[in-house]
Amino acid sequence: MPRTFGDAIIHVSHVDYAVEDNTPLPEHGGKPASPEETKIGQLIGENLVVDGATLQMGIGSIPDAVLSALKNHKDLGIHSEMFSVGVIDLVKRGCVTNNRKKFHKGRIVGSFLVGNKELYDFVDNNPFIEMLEIDYVNNTHVVSLLPDMTAINSCIEVDITGQVCADSIGTRMFSGFGGQVDFIRGAAEAVDGRGKPIIALVSTTKRNESKIVPTLKVGAGVVTTRAHVNYVVTEQGIANLFGKTLRQRAYELIKISHPDHRETLEKAAFERLKCMPAP
Template identity: 70%
Template sequence: MRRQLLERCLRGVRSYYTYSHEPFHPLKRAPAWKTAEEAVSVVKSGDVVFVHGAAATPLRLVAALTEHGKSNGLKDITVCHIHTEGPALYTNPDCKGIFRSNSFFLGANCRTAVNEGRADYVPIFLSEIPLLFHRGIINIDVALVQVSPPDKHGFCSLGTSVDCARAAVQNAKHIIGQVNPCMPRTFGDGLIHKSHFDAMVDGLANLPEHKPRPRSDVENKIGSLIAENLVVNGATLQMGIGNIPDAVLASLGNHKDLGIHSEMFSDGVVDLVEAGCVTNTHKTFHPGKIVSSFIVGTRKLFNFVDNNPFVVMCDVSVVNSIPVISQNPKVTAINSCIEVDLTGQVVSDSIGTRMYSGVGGQVDFIRGAAVGRDGEGKPILAMPSTTSKGESKIVPFLKQGGGVVTTRAHLHYLVTEWGIAYLFGKNLRQRAHELIRIAHPDHREELEKAAYERLHCMPSSDA
């Protein structure tokens, strides 16, 4: 039906109901309600299948897709996605040759397959993933998404993950929706009229939850250092995922008039809203509202965003646009990293050659904060000073194969439990001094010797 309407337009046969890729636009057609097995039977060998990510992962459709490929002898199906929750069944060893995952950001469920060579990873800024679909670099045959039930006007919501899913449904040849009453209905760019679906599947199930891990004393110390020294009243916050951003949020209970403009957020933001700390009063882009692209958390978070006009979920190409981010006041971007060398090169997506996560939105927001129109932005990266084995995470040289996500020119603030290093405008000698100062004391002497060997001079704070 979608192709027929498009062909009519191309032939010049126009009617009021000419085809539109815009998901907001109601079409004169109705989706077919099918079982998950019937719906995914459209997938054939060689197809590219998009899978909705994070808490919106359509697990019923994923299971049906995997079984369909295995039982029908299909081959060479590419499954593309950002990080997904639940078991990524199509990455199992018995699916080799049938499916090949292509991740734009690695979740834990795909790391083994990528590092064993059975799956792929695309280094890409989160803001640019939609361009892959819009420019036809990746042509999606079938999109599997999870949505809320249609409202009285026929509109479903992409709910917890608008991110790159909106671009996927705009460009997919065939769209299958797992309709789940547990999916929050969110405001913003994530609405899709039911007439754009080729098939709908009953999918009542609890969304995958991402419960926070207990925070260590080191993580709490880093959180308090950032909150007390770098976050000011009226700041617009972006937080990545993980215990350190969560520790910052937990330390902001005495702040006022904070705003949220972040590619994602989790339960900690709900606590700040309930405490009256988040008002979004001073924001320029969507003032008075939280702006995000996807959420990861617990049922508490899902209930908070459900039918809540205080939260606007937008296409990630908008949320993570550097010119858009930079409009907001006092942009404070807080992200984690894995390893930093003495010149300020930052590894964030791998541990040596072992792929771990992805580029994500770190650089988008670091740049947005750095070039903020008011000149008061703070691009912050944070990490414990040592690994769980006691090895220094501030190193003379990066591990072989380590992925430099944030360059030495991008890094302004680095925070460990030992303090805050400010590197903007510092030369290599000064940078080494600042970084050694916040390294673990057990490693500082060794780092000083390594810095001298590398730079042929002693690290120093002198200009």
């Protein structure tokens, strides 16, 4: 078990019983990014992440692909519910310094880790890492104070107005949504006006079904509202939804859907909005 700094340190007087155990920690190596996920990472890294940005990443191949695309960035900071092994290379390259943060300057802030032995060894006794209580790390107001806060999260489907479902496929629960709402909202309310709430997803499922849909599936929950999402990114491009009407949002989202589904989405958008999507 790695020893971390921050709220994880308790005085031995608070411990009633201590049991030593050498069972290996669970490891999550992840899987290599697909060509589509790699493209999404490049689009976000090259167009939406600026030098000095504070990053929050969700779990999965897309956030890892984004990290891989940031090797030429400078003075990045990390304030994230969780982080994974992809952070290590950026720290070693000097890309992640956390020097532009107003608080916890020079420190990566997180609440839990998802990774392998390399990550556990990296954080062990490393004062560069602060593991803090999740009610603080995920506090929307705290997130909103961070410089150039860039929250990158994935989802299951997005409707043509920007409503995001991230936890279920219709009525069937697929996963929890973690801190997505906290960080997306915090980035949307960024005090410096430069926050970037980003939803990233591959445009189709393995069955070639569009993940950009006319309406969310029956029974699907809205995890993140269209009021808080500024950017949606697929391998087809970037949709900027900030300040857009529903008609304009549909136009932007259909542009980044898979070409096989655009005509169908345009027809469905007309049925729903009673007008053709337009810029």
